[in-house]
Structures are given as structure tokens and as C-alpha cells.
Amino acid sequence: MTTRQRGKKTVVVKADEIAPATAPPMTGLEPALTWFRERGWTPHDFQLRAWEAYLAGRDGLVNAPTGSGKTLAVWMGPLLESLAKPEADEGLKILWITPLRALAGDTLGSLKAAAEGISLGGRRVDWRIEMRTGDTASSTKKRQREKPPHALVTTPESTALLLTYPEIVRQLGSLRAVIVDEWHELLSTKRGVQLELCLSRLRTLAPGLRTWGLSATLGNLGQAMEVLVGPKAAATVGDESGPALVRQAVSRPIEIRTLVPRDIERFPWAGHLGIRLLPQVIEAMESAGTSLLFTNTRSQTEIWYQSIIRARPDLIGQIALHHGSLDRELRTWVENALRDGRVRGVVCTSSLDLGVDFAPVDQVIQIGSPKGIGRLLQRAGRSGHRPGAVSRLVCVPTNALELVEFAAAQDAVKLGAVEPRYPVRMALDVLVQHMVAVAIGTGEAGVSPEELLAEARATHAFAGMTDEAFAWCMDFACRGGPALTAYPQYARIVPVVTATGAVVPARFKIASDRLALVHRQSIGTILSDSSMTVRLGTGVGMGGGKVLGTIEEGFISRLTVGDTFSFAGRLVQLVKVREMTAWVQPAKRKSGRVPSWQGGRMPLSSLLATAIRRRLDDAEQGRFEGAEMEAVEPLLRVQMQWSHLPRTGVLLIEHTTTREGHHVFVYPMEGRLVHEGLAALVAYRIAAGSPRSFSLAAGDHGFNLATPDELHLDEPAWRRLLSTERLAEDLLLCLNAAQLARRQFREIARVAGLVVPGFPGAPKRTRHVQASSDLFFDVLSEFDAGNMLLAQSAREVLDRQLEVDRMREALERLATQRIEITRPERLTPFAFPLWADSLREQLSSEKWTDRVQRMLVRLETAAGGEAAGG
DNA sequence: GACCTGCTGCGGGATG
Numbered sequence: 096m097t098t099r100q101r102g103k104k105t106v107v108v109k110a111d112e113i114a115p116a117t118a119p120p121m122t123g124l125e126p127a128l129t130w131f132r133e134r135g136w137t138p139h140d141f142q143l144r145a146w147e148a149y150l151a152g153r154d155g156l157v158n159a160p161t162g163s164g165k166t167l168a169v170w171m172g173p174l175l176e177s178l179a180k181p182e183a184d185e186g187l188k189i190l191w192i193t194p195l196r197a198l199a200g201d202t203l204g205s206l207k208a209a210a211e212g213i214s215l216g217g218r219r220v221d222w223r224i225e226m227r228t229g230d231t232a233s234s235t236k237k238r239q240r241e242k243p244p245h246a247l248v249t250t251p252e253s254t255a256l257l258l259t260y261p262e263i264v265r266q267l268g269s270l271r272a273v274i275v276d277e278w279h280e281l282l283s284t285k286r287g288v289q290l291e292l293c294l295s296r297l298r299t300l301a302p303g304l305r306t307w308g309l310s311a312t313l314g315n316l317g318q319a320m321e322v323l324v325g326p327k328a329a330a331t332v333g334d335e336s337g338p339a340l341v342r343q344a345v346s347r348p349i350e351i352r353t354l355v356p357r358d359i360e361r362f363p364w365a366g367h368l369g370i371r372l373l374p375q376v377i378e379a380m381e382s383a384g385t386s387l388l389f390t391n392t393r394s395q396t397e398i399w400y401q402s403i404i405r406a407r408p409d410l411i412g413q414i415a416l417h418h419g420s421l422d423r424e425l426r427t428w429v430e431n432a433l434r435d436g437r438v439r440g441v442v443c444t445s446s447l448d449l450g451v452d453f454a455p456v457d458q459v460i461q462i463g464s465p466k467g468i469g470r471l472l473q474r475a476g477r478s479g480h481r482p483g484a485v486s487r488l489v490c491v492p493t494n495a496l497e498l499v500e501f502a503a504a505q506d507a508v509k510l511g512a513v514e515p516r517y518p519v520r521m522a523l524d525v526l527v528q529h530m531v532a533v534a535i536g537t538g539e540a541g542v543s544p545e546e547l548l549a550e551a552r553a554t555h556a557f558a559g560m561t562d563e564a565f566a567w568c569m570d571f572a573c574r575g576g577p578a579l580t581a582y583p584q585y586a587r588i589v590p591v592v593t594a595t596g597a598v599v600p601a602r603f604k605i606a607s608d609r610l611a612l613v614h615r616q617s618i619g620t621i622l623s624d625s626s627m628t629v630r631l632g633t634g635v636g637m638g639g640g641k642v643l644g645t646i647e648e649g650f651i652s653r654l655t656v657g658d659t660f661s662f663a664g665r666l667v668q669l670v671k672v673r674e675m676t677a678w679v680q681p682a683k684r685k686s687g688r689v690p691s692w693q694g695g696r697m698p699l700s701s702l703l704a705t706a707i708r709r710r711l712d713d714a715e716q717g718r719f720e721g722a723e724m725e726a727v728e729p730l731l732r733v734q735m736q737w738s739h740l741p742r743t744g745v746l747l748i749e750h751t752t753t754r755e756g757h758h759v760f761v762y763p764m765e766g767r768l769v770h771e772g773l774a775a776l777v778a779y780r781i782a783a784g785s786p787r788s789f790s791l792a793a794g795d796h797g798f799n800l801a802t803p804d805e806l807h808l809d810e811p812a813w814r815r816l817l818s819t820e821r822l823a824e825d826l827l828l829c830l831n832a833a834q835l836a837r838r839q840f841r842e843i844a845r846v847a848g849l850v851v852p853g854f855p856g857a858p859k860r861t862r863h864v865q866a867s868s869d870l871f872f873d874v875l876s877e878f879d880a881g882n883m884l885l886a887q888s889a890r891e892v893l894d895r896q897l898e899v900d901r902m903r904e905a906l907e908r909l910a911t912q913r914i915e916i917t918r919p920e921r922l923t924p925f926a927f928p929l930w931a932d933s934l935r936e937q938l939s940s941e942k943w944t945d946r947v948q949r950m951l952v953r954l955e956t957a958a959g960g961e962a963a964g965g
Numbered sequence: 966g967a968c969c970t971g972c973t974g975c976g977g978g979a980t981g
Contacts, residue, residue, distance in 0.1 A: 194974065229976050237978080252975045286974070367970045392970045419973060445972045463970080493970090612977070619975045661968090689968040696971045767971090852976085935969095944969080 123150050126178055126215045127171045133212075141343040142168040148339040149272075149307065150175060154328050156278065156308040156320035159343035161452060162480055166205050168341070169274050169307045171213075173246075176271070177222070178215040186269025187243035188222075190297075192254055192290065193276040196228045197430070197450045199248045202276065206246065222246055227253050251281065251290040252619045255529070258296055259615055261538035270301040275323060277449065278308035282319050283516040285525050285620035285846065291554040292529040295325060299550055311473065314515030314702070316340060322518045322555040329555075349475050349508065353490040353501045354379065355726045360959065362495050364730070364951065365928035368395065369462050369493030370402055376460060377407060379489050383458040385433070386440040387447060389474050390462045393418040394691040396442045399462065400664050401686075403442070410439065416664050417443040420626070420692060421644040425663060448473050452480045459486070463493040464500055464795070467700035468507045469514045492723075494928065495730050496796070499714075502723040503706035514700045520556050521890075523568055523883050524847035525620060530572050531848060532618065534588045534603050535611045541591040541602035544569055567883050571847070573603070578879035584610070587848065617851045622842045624693070627651055627675050629662055634671055634678035643667075643679070650690045651677050659687030698766030699795040701901065708764060711742045733958040734924045738917040741796070741925065746912045748813065749926055750806070751919055753950075755934065757805040760926045762797035765905040772826055772897040773905075774798035777816045779829030781806065792933035799929040810914045819906045826897060832889065835896060837872045840888040844868035847884055921957055922950065 124146055131138050141159060148155050149172025159165040173189050191206065193199055203226045210220045222245035227236060229252070239247070240260050249257070257263050273294060281287035298304050308323045310316065317340060321329035324338045331337035354375045356362040363371065380386045390396050400416040415429045415438050426446070432438045436455040441447065448470070459478045465471040475488040490501040533542050533550075548565045551557040570576060575585025587610055591602040605611045627648055632640030643663040651672060654660065658669050659682040666687050667679035699707075710724065715735070719728040734740055741747040741762035749760040763773065770793035778789040778800055792799045800806070808816070826832070844850045850867045875882045893899040922930050931947050 196975075233978050250975065256976080280974080284974085368968085370969090390970090391972075393972080394968065395970065398968065446974095448973075616977050618977095621973090621975050623975090686967085688966090691968070691970080692972090694971050695973080944967090 123175055123179060126213050127175055130171075130209070130213045139164060139168075139343060141341050142171070144339070145169060145307075145341045146171050146175065148341065149173070149305070151336070152303075152305065153336060153339050154306045154324040155339035155341055156310055156316065156323060157341045157343075158310050158312055158316055159341075160311070160346050161476055162347065162482075163343050165309050165343070166202065166276075167209060169309060170206055170209055172307075173272055174210055174213050174220050177220050178213065178218065181218065186266055187245065187247060187263075188269055188271045189246040190254065190270060190273045191246065191248045191276065192251055192273065193248065194251065194280045194286065195277070195450055196230060196250060198276065199226045199228055199250070201451050202226075203248045206248065210246075224248070227257075229253065251286050251293070254293050255289055255532055255618050256615060258293060259532045259535040259611065259618075261536055264300065264536045264538075267297065267300040270297060270304055272305040272307060273297060275306070275308040277310070278319060278323055279310040279313050279516060280449065282310075282313075282322060282518055285519060285522050287322070288519050288522045288525045288554075288556045289529065289620055291322065291325070291556050292525065292551065294323075295550045295553045296529075296533060298325070298553070299546070311469070312511075312513045313469070314513050315517070316342075318518070319516070325553050326555055326558045327553060347476070347479065347484075347486055349472070349486045349488060351475070351488045351490065351505050351508065353492065353498065353723050355498070355722050356492070359495065359726050359729060360955065363493075364495050364924050364954070365931045365947070367391070367463050367493045368398065369491055370398070371493075372491050373402055373406060376462075376489075376491055377403065379458070379460060380440050383487070385436060385438070385453075385455045386458045386460055387453075387456055387474075387477055388440060388442045388460045388462060389447070390442065390444060391464070391466075391697070392691070392694065393420055393444055394689050395462070396444055397661050397664070397689050400442045401661055401689075403440075413439040415441045417441050417446055419444065419446045420646065421663050422642045424642070425644065445470075447477065453477070454480045456480060457484070457487060458489060460489045460491060462491045464497055464699065465490075465504060466697045466703065466795075467514050468504060468512060468702055468706075469516075469700075470697075471504055472508065472513065495727055495924065496928070498723040498727040499707055499710050499731075500703065502721050503710045504703060505721075506709065507702060507706040512702055514702050518555055521560070521564075521887070522556065522846075523564070523887055524843045526551060526557060527568050527572055527847045528614075528618065528620075530568060531587050531605070531614050534572075535605040535614060537604065539591070539604060541599070541604035543602050545601075564883065567881075569603075571884075575849075576875075576879050576882055578875055578882070584613075585849075587614070613851055614848065617845070617848060620842075620846050622845055627672070627677050629667075629677050629679055631667075631680065632670075632678055633680065634673055634676070646677065646690050647692055649693075654688070659684045661687050661689055696767060698768045698898065699764075700766070704764045704766065704795075708741070708743045711740045715740050715742055730924045730958070737919040737921060738923045738925075739915055744912055746813075746909050746914050747925075748914060748916045749919055749923060750916065751922055751926060752805070753922065753930065755930075756801050756803050758922075758926070758930065758933075759800045759802075759806055759808070760797055760923075760929055761799075762925060763905055763909060764796055765901060766898070767793055767795050768896065768898045769902045769905055770794065770798040772830070772899070772902050773817075774800060775829045776822075776825055779825060780816045781808075790933055792929050794929050794932060796925060797929060799926070799933050801933055808916075810916065813914055813916075814910070817906055817909050819903055819910075822903060822906070823893060823899060826893070826899065826902075827889070830897070832892060835892045836885070836888045837869060839891045839896070840872045840885070841868040843884050843888050843891070844871050849884075921954055924958075927951075927954065 145157050145168040157165055157168050207224050210222055224246040225244040226248040228250050240263055306324050313319055320340050328338050354372050396416045396418050404411050417429045433453045456478045459474050475486045479486040492498050530547055572588045574580045579585040586606055588603040589606045591599040591604050626645035629643045629646050654669050656669050666682040668682040670678040670680055714731045719725050738749050739747055747762045751758045774791040774793050790801045849871050935943050
């Protein structure tokens with residue numbers, strides 16, 4: 096469904112077919128219809144269906160794009176119900192949960208406005224609607240505990256905290272519905288698991304509680320709904336009274352175009368910065384009112400911001416930058432400026448993927464690979480936030496192969512395909528935290544293990560939990576397991592003792608007020624990384640200046656006093672480092688280093704990889720459709736001439752010799768994490784036969800093994816190396832799994848309450864938390880090997896850091912594919928980025944740049960000759 | 966003289 100519009104492609108996203116509203120609207124909907132009529136609006140079909148389902152007492156999940164009125168789809172139901180039954184208007188009735196503090200205030204406003212505007216026979220909804228997050232004043236929090244509002248907008252963490260106050264828990268019987276906003280953001284995380292447990296607890300406290308969610312499109316929406324409503328309700332999917340999946344049929348149209356380099360001959364084969372297209376990006380910015388420029392890393396935002404203002408000093412003050420390591424005050428300033436239309440552009444990371452909608456944004460510029468279709472759509476949707484407006488997305492390739500990626504991404508968008516997100520299971524650390532929280536919230540009466548187990552099993556995350564695993568968690572909460580029995584701080588829950596001194600062994604409560612306090616303050620599943628505060632000023636006397644943000648210790652430690660670096664869009668000079676603060680002053684020099692942060696590494700999604708393979712299949716057949724493919728055609732032809740194209744049904748392997756040695760390039764196209772694992776696995780399996788040394792490199796398209804001597808590997812040898820047999824065992828052996836697991840254990844130790852963060856106001860140095868969690872890992876490994884949290888950390892390493900399921904699927908797929916082994920004389924366009932990457936580990940950056948440049952010139956010359964000759 | 970991939974998110978409470 097593609098139409099041409101002034102040379103740009105307009106992609107109309109086709110949503111799934113849905114049944115039209117069958118019966119005429121229920122009479123109970125009249126106040127909502129009036130509410131819409133008064134505003135000159137017509138309700139969408141999906142809103143009507145959501146209200147009907149709510150009034151029929153069903154759970155549900157609404158899938159609709161932002162700006163479509165999805166908030167009203169789930170908010171009108173409770174309002175209509177209240178108008179119909181005003182007698183039941185006491186106590187906390189609605190809990191609205193949002194993953195972002197920043198969303199709470201805006202949501203509160205919309206909820207209040209709708210509640211104030213709706214009426215039936217002159218009667219209005221007379222509700223107190225409030226919000227509560229970590230930022231809420233403690234006096235307000237106290238008042239909310241004594242007299243809860245009728246509706247509360249809060250976060251998953253604050254919901255968990257609510258459950259620790261006996262006075263609130265006693266009042267929760269009045270709760271009628273929980274609404275979870277942006278459920279897709281929580282689904283595949285431990286925050287989601289924590290919320291599943293809280294929902295299960297709330298269902299015990301308020302039988303008949305309804306659960307509704309709001310979600311962006313996912314590949315597994317049905318599963319997303321089942322996880323949200325819990326296994327019991329999920330079993331009734333398809334029944335008339337079962338949970339309802341309500342989808343908005345029409346999405347906002349997206350207009351996508353790619354900035355195609357004017358001179359593809361001189362466009363880099365490798366790299367991810369993309370600064371080469373700076374002039375075209377500035378041109379694109381000037382053609383629109385306000386732009387968001389998304390980059391994939393924080394350091395990239397700093398570099399792009401500096402580059403833009405260096406090229407166009409007149410834009411100073413009109414553009415800004417935004418990422419997760421900037422101080423919140425600065426970020427809020429930028430967000431407000433964006434909302435008011437005071438800035439022309441903001442260079443940002445995923446920090447602006449979600450959150451408050453900025454009406455003035457009319458174009459999104461994506462620099463580099465989006466890695467997945469979901470992310471691309473999410474970002475595109477940040478623009479055109481006005482009724483009837485179109486989302487406009489400009490794709491900026493940072494290397495030649497990304498042209499193929501952007502062409503493929505548009506194919507996937509046209510098909511309406513989006514990645515799935517899978518829920519987390521058996522995160523025992525989260526369960527332990529929850530058990531202690533529930534024990535606190537039940538006060539002197541305590542809670543029984545049976546109740547806790549039943550509630551855990553009523554979640555998707557712990558539906559399959561064994562009695563043994565649960566007993567282990569109880570034991571851990573009671574005494575920290577066998578190894579920590581001597582330490583009272585790990586005897587967190589204790590049997591209830593009656594007034595006559597009799598022990599009630601079947602019920603448990605928190606051991607002390609002190610432990611309750613410590614627990615409340617460490618609720619949550621997000622681990623903050625070790626970082627230093629960057630502050631303007633000299634650090635002498637009382638002259639404490641503005642906080643700019645945070646930076647990693649590793650970066651600061653490589654600087655000496657007087658060094659210049661750019662941060663938060665300024666050039667600053669390091670004055671001194673004290674405690675966990677780096678004091679800086681404005682620098683006189685015009686350029687400096689750019690900090691880098693160690694963050695998550697997002698691999699290319701399977702969906703996008705599949706779409707790329709299809710485009711390469713086309714190319715193999717000589718079809719190069721669209722501006723992106725036309726531009727990259729000469730390069731793909733070089734790849735075909737020197738070797739082959741990686742494509743569907745074929746595993747391409749290239750053996751190439753350079754002056755660094757012998758290289759093997761393998762292209763499974765499964766994303767960075769899988770390739771890292773595969774590279775290590777293959778190297779390990781080769782070395783098991785004949786010991787030798789390797790240097791490894793992995794990217795999103797493939798991996799590279801380099802050796803001093805040539806590897807003689809035929810097809811049967813490759814089949815053995817890529818076998819799924821003993822996969823997990825071999826991976827754990829070859830990847831220094833103990834070290835990875837120990838790292839992963841930091842999060843688990845924090846979530847399970849083995850290590851506690853410092854008191855607010857007197858934060859413990861993050862390094863101390865790390866040191867103690869490392870210590871625990873060692874102690875438990877030695878003295879409590881059966882500790883289930885250790886096993887969990889090994890599991891998480893396989894799942895999260897290696898994507899072992901995806902790797903297994905990839906290997907199974909490879910087993911059915913033809914293997915094509917080529918021996919190109921030179922590095923091919925696909926090999927070049929991997930070669931450059933592997934070189935980086937061996938050389939200083941200066942030499943690296945030189946070497947890469949020289950090689951590039953040679954290859955381009957060769958490629959030019961081939962193209963001219965062919 | 967040098968950055969040249971590596972994101973995001975939350976969180977206490979009593980007293981003056």
C-alpha cells in the first residue's frame with residue numbers, strides 16, 4: 096500500500112482486521128456519547144468496544160497508537176460505572192500505573208478533565224484523583240495513606256510500596272480496577288514481573304478486581320494480554336466474559352524517506368557515527384519546524400550536537416540535547432522547551448522514545464540502525480502529534496549497508512510486522528522482594544506461606560513454580576539461606592507470635608520496623624550503574640555550581656586535571672575529582688574528548704534481519720528497488736563479484752588473507768549478541784581439536800575469526816562447529832561464564848535484598864554495592880552452592896547476554912541451509928566492517944584510523960575498477 | 966590530539 100507523494104514514500108500501516116462493533120451501543124454508554132458530542136467528536140469504534148467490555152465486567156488490553164484517544168478508551172469505563180453506581184463511591188477505586196514518572200502528571204490532567212466533564216442527569220463524578228511517585232512530598236504520601244484518593248496515578252514501584260503499608264492494604268478491598276499504561280514497556284522486564292506479583296496480590300485483596308492494559312503494537316499482543324490478566328483469566332480467553340483484546344483498526348500514516356548519500360563511492364563501508372551526512376541532515380531540519388534526532392548512543396548525541404552547532408553557529412540556542420546521563424533538571428528544561436516550541440531540534444537517545452507528547456514535533460530523524468521495527472515505529476510516532484497529522488521519519492544511514500537495512504525496515508513497516516517481547520519467568524529475586532513486602536504490609540497478623548504461594552502461582556511469571564523452589568525462597572527470606580544464618584539482617588521475616596507468647600508457625604511478619612524501612616527504600620528492580628556527578632564550579636568553599644549529569648568513573652580516570660571534554664552540549668575542563676564528584680569549568684578550547692558510557696547493547700531484531708535477507712535475495716536476482724537499493728547497488732555488485740551475498744537459505748562463509756593474518760567471516764545475520772556467542776563457540780570448538788589463538792569480532796551481520804595460520808575447514812567441519820549439541824555447556828565453558836554470572840549477580844543481589852543501597856541523602860558508593868555483591872557471589876558459590884539465585888544469574892547470562900534461545904534457533908536454521916564457502920582475494924563490503932572492528936582491539940586508535948583509511952582506499956580503487964570493468 | 970556505538974526506567978519518612 097505505497098503511494099508516491101512529492102517524491103516521498105507514504106507508508107500506510109495496515110492494522111489487523113477487527114470485527115466491527117456488532118450490537119448497538121449499550122445504554123450505559125450514554126454519558127460518554129454525550130461527553131464526545133459536546134466536544135464535537137465521535138468516539139472510535141475501539142473506544143466503544145472497550146467501554147462495553149469494561150461495563151460487562153471483563154478484563155482487557157487496548158492496542159492503539161498514541162494520539163488515538165486510548166486513555167479515554169480505558170478511563171470512561173470506570174467513570175460510567177461510577178455514574179451508574181454512585182453509592183459505591185468510597186475508598187480507592189482505580190489504580191492507574193504508568194512506567195514513567197514524567198507521564199504521571201500529564202495523565203492526571205487528562206483523567207481529571209474527563210471526570211469533571213462527564214455527567215448523568217446532572218450528577219457528576221465526585222472523585223479525588225491524585226498521583227503518587229517517588230517525587231511526591233512525604234506529607235502528601237502520609238495523607239494518602241490515611242485517606243486514599245478515589246483514583247491514584249502511580250508507578251509500578253510505588254504500587255509495590257503501597258502494599259507495604261498495613262493501613263492502605265486494609266482499605267484496598269474497595270479497588271475496582273487497575274489500569275496499566277504502556278504495558279509493552281514493562282512486559283519483558285523484571286519491572287513487569289514485580290507488577291504481575293502486585294496485581295496478583297491486589298486480586299486477593301479486592302476479589303473481582305478488573306485489569307486493563309494499554310499497549311503499543313507487539314508481535315505477541317495476545318500473550319501480552321494473558322500475562323497482564325494472569326493465568327486464571329487467560330484460561331477464559333475466547334469466552335464471552337473472558338478478557339478482551341481491543342485494537343484500533345487505523346493507524347496514523349507514516350511518511351518515511353532515507354537520506355541517500357550523494358556520492359556513494361565515497362560513503363563509508365563501516366562505522367556508525369554518520370557525520371558524513373551532516374549537511375543533508377541540517378537541510379532536512381531546516382525543511383521542517385521541529386525535529387527530534389534519535390541516535391543510538393549517548394556519546395553520539397554529544398558528537399552530533401557539537402557537529403551541528405560547529406557547522407551552524409546560528410543554531411546555538413535553537414537546538415538542544417537529551418539523554419539519560421544528563422541531570423534531570425536539564426532534561427526537564429529541554430522537554431518544556433520542546434513542548435513550547437522554543438527549540439528547533441533535540442538530539443536524543445531512547446530517553447525521548449516515550450513520555451509526554453510534544454505537539455510541535457513534526458519530523459523524526461533516525462541516525463543509524465533502528466535495530467528493530469518496533470523501535471522505528473515508536474520513534475516515528477513521536478512526530479505529527481496533531482489530529483490529522485502525518486508522522487514523518489527521515490532515515491540517516493551511517494554506513495553503506497544500512498541503506499539495505501532502511502529499505503528492509505520499510506518493507507516490514509508496510510507489512511505491519513512488529514517484534515514480539517517475551518515475558519520474564521522465574522525471577523526469584525523479584526519474588527523474594529515481593530514476599531518481604533507483603534509480610535510488611537500484613538502487619539502484626541502476618542501472611543501465610545500458602546497465600547504467598549497461591550498468589551505467586553496466579554502470575555504468569557511463577558505459574559509453574561515448584562513447592563521446592565517456593566520453600567527455598569521462604570527459607571531465604573527467613574534466614575538468608577544456610578550460609579547467612581548468623582546475620583540478623585537476613586532474618587527478614589519471622590513467625591508471628593501471639594500476645595500470650597505462642598508462636599503461630601503458619602504465619603510470617605516482618606522482623607522489625609528497621610528492616611521494614613530498609614526494605615521500602617530498596618524496592619524496585621532497576622540497578623543504577625556506578626557513576627560520578629559532573630558539577631560546574633571549583634569545588635572550593637560553598638560555591639557549588641550546577642549539576643550537569645553523570646559520567647562513568649572509567650572515563651574520568653583516563654583524564655588528567657585540565658583535560659577538556661564535551662558534556663551536556665558544553666565544552667568543559669576537569670578541575671578536580673573529589674569523592675564521587677568531578678568538578679568542571681567552561682573550557683577555553685574549541686574541542687575535546689567525548690565521554691562514552693557502557694550501556695546495553697541492542698542487537699538487530701530477527702524480524703529486521705529477515706527483512707534484510709529478503710532484500711539481499713532480491714539483489715541476488717538483480718532487483719534493486721527504491722532509492723536506497725539503487726544507491727547501494729554498486730557495492731552489492733562488488734560483493735557478488737568478489738564473493739556472494741548472504742541471503743535466505745544460505746550461510747555464507749568467506750576465507751580471506753590480509754597482512755593481519757587469515758580471516759574467516761561468517762554471516763548468520765542474527766544480531767550482535769548471538770554472533771559474539773557464536774564466535775566464541777566456534778573458536779572454542781576449533782581449539783578443542785587443535786589449540787591455537789584467535790582474535791574475534793562480531794557485528795549485527797556476522798562474525799570474524801582471525802588466526803595466524805590458515806584454517807582448513809570444509810562443509811562437514813562447519814556443520815560440526817555449528818551443532819546445537821552441548822550448546823549451553825560449551826557456551827558456559829568458553830565465555831568465562833563465572834565472570835559473566837558474577838556480574839549479572841549484582842542485579843540479583845540488589846533485587847533480592849542481599850545488598851541494600853545507601854540511605855537517600857547519604858548514598859553508598861555504588862562501588863561498595865558492587866564489591867559486596869561480588870563477595871556474596873563468591874561466598875555463596877563456596878558455602879551455599881544450592882542457592883537458587885546463583886542458578887538464576889547463570890540463566891540470565893544465557894538469556895540476556897547471549898540470547899541463547901535465539902542462538903539455538905539460528906543454529907537449527909543454519910543446519911538446514913546450504914553452506915557457501917568463498918575465498919575472495921580482498922575484504923568484501925560485508926567483511927570490511929568486521930575486519931575494522933577486529934583490528935581495533937589490537938591497535939591504538941590513531942594507527943587504527945590510518946590503517947582503516949589505507950585499506951578503504953585500496954578496496955575502493957579495486958571496487959571502482961571492477962565496476963568499470965564489469 | 967581524539968571520540969569513532971552501545972539505551973531506558975524507579976525508589977523513605979518523621980519532625981520542625
